[in-house]
Amino acid sequence: MEDFDTSVQIPQTGGKYRAHNPTEARATYWWTEEDGDRRRLWNAGRSRGLQKADKRLGGALSATFAQLLQDRESLTILEIGTGYAHVLLDLRMMASDRLELHGINVEPGYNQQLIEEFARDQGLDIPGIAPPTIHVHDADNGVPFADETFDLIFSVATLHSIRDKLRLLEEVSRTLRPEGVALIEFPTAVNDMAGLPVPDHYRQRMEIWDRGTAVDVFDWLQSQRSVSVGQAADDRYVRIEKSGPLSFPAELVASFSLPGIWEKWWGCQSIYRVVETAP
Ligand SMILES: C[S@@+](CC[C@H](N)C(=O)[O-])C[C@H]1O[C@@H](n2cnc3c(N)ncnc32)[C@H](O)[C@@H]1O
Structure with missing residues (x-):
């Protein structure tokens, strides 16, 4: 004790x-x-399983997993911001011998040992089958894998913590295999992070400015090659289909921690400026 x-x-x-x-x-x-x-x-905000993750990704996670599994003999999968890796453990239950699973967490406490303890506690360990591999790493420093490593990359309830969100999406695209798919939730803060209304561009923790005018973030993302925006119950998510490396015509102007504005808010605000691209 x-x-x-x-x-x-x-x-x-x-x-x-x-x-x-x-x-x-x-x-x-x-x-x-x-x-x-x-x-x-177990901390509920770190232990969402497949059903809850799917809800936050508009059902797209299960559907994409099933589709990829149909098309490929085996899948290499990455989750960014994996908490206890509950989703990866659930996926492993469905196709244990055909998956190589990786998860990234920034916090050293959310490591391999903890995830294995969680799996045992929840009856999600499978003797003889390797558990997901957990990498303690800050995704703001990129995705620590070679180009074209993954068939599927997903992230739930994590992107709001990332300083440079567009760079992370580029990294996701870089590490996807040809015709791989990524599903990344944009966690949108509820309208009253602590009982008071929050301006829209702070709720999505991102703003994009084009020649001095703020543009709609999701319309802008949707207009980019290989990217589409989906709507889930509460949040939006982006789907990236790998057809070549993604490079957004925008640069990060500033990012800052939202609790710096008010201690009750959380996440990291990322502000971008659209840059001219060669015709
Ligand atoms: C709110 S939890 C969500 C966990 C899980 N996806 C779920 O939905 O239950 C956020 C997770 O993202 C991880 N995380 C936050 N910022 C990160 C960063 N910069 N790089 C890597 N992981 C990060 C944390 O370690 C934590 O495990």
């Missing part, structure tokens, strides 16, 4: 504790207490 950090008391749930994990840095977990027994709760 000494790994419980009872300094953070949450009346309804008990509190938070740090996992007993040698490389632990920032991962914290919720626990409940019943009759003196403490039970770990």
Whole structure:
């Protein structure tokens, strides 16, 4: 029990504790207490499974996975911002011997050991089949893989944390195999991140300016080669179909952490300027 950090008391749930994990840095977990027994709760905002991820991607994740699996003998898949890798573990349950799975997390605590612990706890481990490989890496420094590595790349509830969102989409395109597909959710903040309205361009955490005028981010993305924008229940997502490397005619002007404006907001605002391209 000494790994419980009872300094953070949450009346309804008990509190938070740090996992007993040698490389632990920032991962914290919720626990409940019943009759003196403490039970770990996995952080709900980090443990969405396939069903929830699919909802945030308009059903496109399951459909694309099934389609790619039909067309190819095996799939190499990357999730950017994988939390406990619940989605990758769910996919592995569906085609365990045909998948090579990778996940990226920026936080050192969300590492291989934690993901394997989560898989065992949730009954999602498959003896003899390798678990997803977790890479502790900041996706703002690019996607740490060679060109044309993945058949499918997806990301849920993560892009809002990225400083240079367009560069990440270019990196995604670079590492997709020919005719590979990427599905990247643009998590849109609810209109009251803390009970007060939030301007639209802050809710999507991105703005694009063309000759001094702000353009609609999703119309602009939709107008780019290989990119289409889909609508899910609450959010939009982009679908990239690899037909050559993607290079957006826009440069990052500034990015900043939204809690810098107000502590209750979260994510990173990215501001771009459209640049002229050669005719
Ligand atoms: C809100 S959680 C979402 C986890 C999971 N996709 C889900 O929907 O349950 C965001 C995840 O993105 C990761 N993340 C945030 N910023 C990142 C970055 N710059 N590079 C890589 N991973 C990042 C975090 O480590 C965390 O696992």
